[in-house]
Amino acid sequence: MVLMSKLIFVGLGLHDENDISLRGLKEVKRADFVFAEIYTNLMGGLGIEKLEDFAEKKIMVVSRKMLEDENGRQILAAAQKGKTVFLVPGDPLIATTHVDLRIRAEKAGINTCIVHGASIISAAMGLAGLQNYKFGRSVTIPFTDFGVIAETPYDIVRANLKSELHTLCFLDIRAEERRYMTIKEALETLLEIGKRRQESLITRNTLVVGVARAGSKKTVVKADFIDKALTYDFGSPPHILIFPSKLHFMEADALINLAKAPESIRKLIK
């Protein structure tokens, strides 16, 4: 008898249980064991019970502790015994912890494969109508705890702007504490650094695009200069932030028509 030792990473996509692919759902239905983690990204509408109804089986939700401190032992043990699906928000393997688990599985002789899902990376670029090949490196803006402000995000936005590249900024998530950074908090952090450094690169006149709840029926995409963006109500999380650089005319057209940007952004067309 061939031992069915297999671990399949399945992406859940962006918003709720309807964002899994037909292929992903098939794998879940065929699986002996199903695990899910829901802390690396916030899926605003996800109900695990609804997903269990679709899947016609029990889903075990794993915590950060089980996955990171205990190296996913429970998932690997299940995968040694039978076909195991591990559900993750977005597209699998974007979070380092999933790559780590995949390496551990392969080293333990467990076959792995991936069923991809929609990711906020391409979703945010597309929703803003900004061209993928004009993005420089992306960055996460972390919460400022104990007054310590990480300056790397600011430096990356600056380097990208100087190279005329857009920047995709992921905003910090602390699912255990139910803390999700807002666009407003992220902007205030970056403005604070610019002020302290007495630089005029990121100011109240810098263009930004905020995207809230991508993939849901209540997706909001709004482009404006920071002073206006700070007063805009983006609503509940998750939020993501883009710093556009110089714009192609079609990008400007997209921001004006699809993200309610003011006409004055046309001055950034190059």
Place this chain on the structure above:
Amino acid sequence: MVLMSKLIFVGLGLHDENDISLRGLKEVKRADFVFAEIYTNLMGGLGIEKLEDFAEKKIMVVSRKMLEDENGRQILAAAQKGKTVFLVPGDPLIATTHVDLRIRAEKAGINTCIVHGASIISAAMGLAGLQNYKFGRSVTIPFTDFGVIAETPYDIVRANLKSELHTLCFLDIRAEERRYMTIKEALETLLEIGKRRQESLITRNTLVVGVARAGSKKTVVKADFIDKALTYDFGSPPHILIFPSKLHFMEADALINLAKAPESIRKLIK
């Protein structure tokens, strides 16, 4: 009576008709008209007839000519009349032509919305086990026609390597001619430019990762130095190519364990 004027862009994901999300399929089933384009990306296993079976309706496949030269008039006319779904490979709005159509629709008073799908952008990063925030700007390597070689891709890989950033290289697709650039062709083009410029940045000793048929059961991910990668049989398209820069130790671990890289790549760990 409210006129149901609506255009929904639905991402088909990476490989075949099973990569659509449950949400996407629901929208297709509810639609009055369904269009699809299948030329901006190759979905190796997609059968439009199978998709029509799932959808329980006819799908009209649109050509590049209909979408670009005629500005998608047919799709917009349908969307004026009833709920219309436009199916696109990958995640919608990554191709400029989709953004253009969305702007035209909104300007014509047609409501638009997006159902996201898996994109090769995040899929390739994840399959290689390379960290998203270490990628610089991405680039497309075009076919060299009439002996003219575009040097921009080379310059972008070079700039990223100098900034210690990875580069995701999309390979040219000419669906009408059924021409899909292979990893081998892309590497030969870049080596040729390096040779002509007498530079030693991209040489036979440069590490690359080739990804073929992402999202299919026959996905191949192979990391090696160019001289070896040139002789590797990646099989049928679509192909995609990554130039990794300096590696985090877990990235090296991923390339060795998940992409069969030689142990000697550990010298690139920083």
